[in-house]
Every structure is written in C-alpha cells, then in structure tokens.
Amino acid sequence: xxxxxxxxxxxxxxxxxxxxxxxxxxxxxxxxxxxxxxxxxxxxxxxxxxxxxxxxxxxxxxxxxxxxxxxxxxxxxxxxxxxxxxxxxxxxxxxxxxxxxxxxxxxxxxxxxxxxxxxxxxxxxxxxxxxxxxxxxxxxxxxxxxxxxxxxxxxxxxxxxxxxxxxxxxxxxxxxxxxxxxxxxxxxxxxxxxxxxxxxxxxxxxxxxxxxxxxxxxxxxxxxxxxxxxxxxxxxxxxxxxxxxxxxxxxxxxxxxxx
Numbered sequence: 001x002x003x004x005x006x007x008x009x010x011x012x013x014x015x016x017x018x019x020x021x022x023x024x025x026x027x028x029x030x031x032x033x034x035x036x037x038x039x040x041x042x043x044x045x046x047x048x049x050x051x052x053x054x055x056x057x058x059x060x061x062x063x064x065x066x067x068x069x070x071x072x073x074x075x076x077x078x079x080x081x082x083x084x085x086x087x088x089x090x091x092x093x094x095x096x097x098x099x100x101x102x103x104x105x106x107x108x109x110x111x112x113x114x115x116x117x118x119x120x121x122x123x124x125x126x127x128x129x130x131x132x133x134x135x136x137x138x139x140x141x142x143x144x145x146x147x148x149x150x151x152x153x154x155x156x157x158x159x160x161x162x163x164x165x166x167x168x169x170x171x172x173x174x175x176x177x178x179x180x181x182x183x184x185x186x187x188x189x190x191x192x193x194x195x196x197x198x199x200x201x202x203x204x205x206x207x208x209x210x211x212x213x214x215x216x217x218x219x220x221x222x223x224x225x226x227x228x229x230x231x232x233x234x235x236x237x238x239x240x241x242x243x244x245x246x247x248x249x250x251x252x253x254x255x256x257x258x259x
Contacts, residue, residue, distance in 0.1 A: 034094030034103075035213070035258025040086055041107055043130075043221060045248040047081040051128050051162055052230075052244055073126055077113050085109045087130060091254050095140070103136040105154055105252075125165045130246070132158040132197065146207040155198035158223050160244065162191040191238065193230045197223030199250055215254040222247050 089107025096102055112127035138152020165188035201219025208214065225244040232238040 034092065035215075035256035036090065036092035037215075037254050037256035037258075039089050039091040039105065039107070039252055039254040041089060041105075041109070042251045042253075043085045043087060043109070043248045044083060044250075045085045045130075045246065046083050047085065047111065047128060048078050050244055050246050050248075051160065052242060053078050073113070073115075073124070077115070077126070080113055081111050081128065085111060085130060087132065089132075091136075091252070091256075093136070093256075099140045099142075101136075101138050101140050101150065101152070103138075104134065105136060105156075106133045107131070123167055125163070125167075127161075127163045129161040129163070130158060131161070132156065134197070134199070138203065146213075148205050150203045150205065151201075152203070153198055153200045154219075155196075157194060158197040158246065159192060159194045160225060160246065164189055190233055191230045192234065193225040193244070195223050195225040195229065195246075197221060197246065201250070201252070203252075212255075212257050215252075215256055217252045217254075219250050219252075220247070221250040 087107040087109035089105055091103060091105040093101055093103030108129065108131045110127060110129035112125060114123060114125045116123050134154040134156030136152055136154045138150040140148055140150045142148045167188070199219045199221045201217040203215060203217035205215040206213055223246040225246070227243050228237055229244075230238050
C-alpha cells in the first residue's frame, strides 16, 4: 500500500509540474516583451474596381490611354490582374501596460501586366501598387503560457499607385534623355493617391520557441480615396469623378523573433 501511494504521488506531482509550466494562464504582470518579423498581408481586393481603369479609356473609345490609340490594353488584360493582392511587409509589436500592446506595420504590394507589339517592337507596361504604413493598438488575452488571442486595429496612411509606360523592348540610356521633341513611343505616366486606412482584426499568437513564434490575424481593411484625389506624376491633381474604394478582407501571417 505505501508503495502504491508513493507511485500515485509521484505521478500526480509530475503531471502537476508539467501542467503548471505549459497549460496554466500566467500573470499579466510578468507579460512584457515584443517581437519583429516578416509579415505578408493577403487582401481580397477587386483590382479593376479599386483602381479606376475605366477612367483611362477602353478599346471602344480608341483614343484614350487604354484604347487602341494609346496603350491598347483590353478588358481581359485588366481582368488578369485578378482579385487578390499580396502586400509584403514587416511588423513589430511590444507590450506597454498590462494587457495592452502597440505596434507598427509597413508594407508594399504590386501587380502588373505587359505586352509587346511585334509590329513596332514596343513594350507596354501597366503596374498597380499599394503602399501602407500603420500603427496598431490591441488588447491581449493570454490563454496559456505559449498561446494568446488579441483584438485590435491598424490605422495609418496608404498610397495607391498606377503606372503605365510605352518604351522600346531594350531602351538605351542615352535615348531616354533626349528632349528635343516628344517621343510618343517612349513615355511613362504615374497616378497616385494618399488616403487614411484602418483595419480592425482578431489575432492569434503561438510561441513555439523561446524567442520565436507565429502570429496570424484576420480583419477587414477599410480605406477610400475620394474623387479627384489622384495626382498626376506627383505634380498636380487630376480629375477623377468617382471615389476609389480599397475595402477588403485581409489576413496577415507573421513569423516573429523576439521575447
């Protein structure tokens, strides 16, 4: 009987020790630290709706930038940009007081389409990009010693960019700086606009090593570039009679290093 009792006590002690180390919520008074890491953000964004390609013309008009007399892109070319944008970025976070945490996120995502006119041997490019820089505030709820959930929001400034160009397939350096006349076969144009954006989200953080872990968040990105908010070549406003919406579901995945 004493031997059986001793065995039971040893088993219960072992289980209690392991459970207390890994499965019991820890005190938030000791919950301080932070991390930084690579964070791609996946936006379910309708490219053709967010970027005002319809204002740049179409094949039917024949005279506008996207028409047959301009860059000559078709609706199929625009549709090939898809409804999905990956924003590559970096994120950092740190606990400041109790369960409150602050952080920052910066990222850039782009997509493009190109074609070559075999008759004139000219290359035509169209590229869209979305840049963002945001701060974050969230409330953390520790579940176990290596697992937590958090609810918060990103808020900051985003910049949308549309670039299109027509050029030689292999342009020369000297030829790009000849300004005696305008070469209609070699030019580039950029449209850009800046707007406020925010993204409420829910995040899960799993720490699988002492100083490394995985953090995943799901939220909804909100941001609208108002009408006439686009700038031409960074020099002045250009008329755009409709607003551009960048509202989209968003998922971020962060592999972080820290404490």
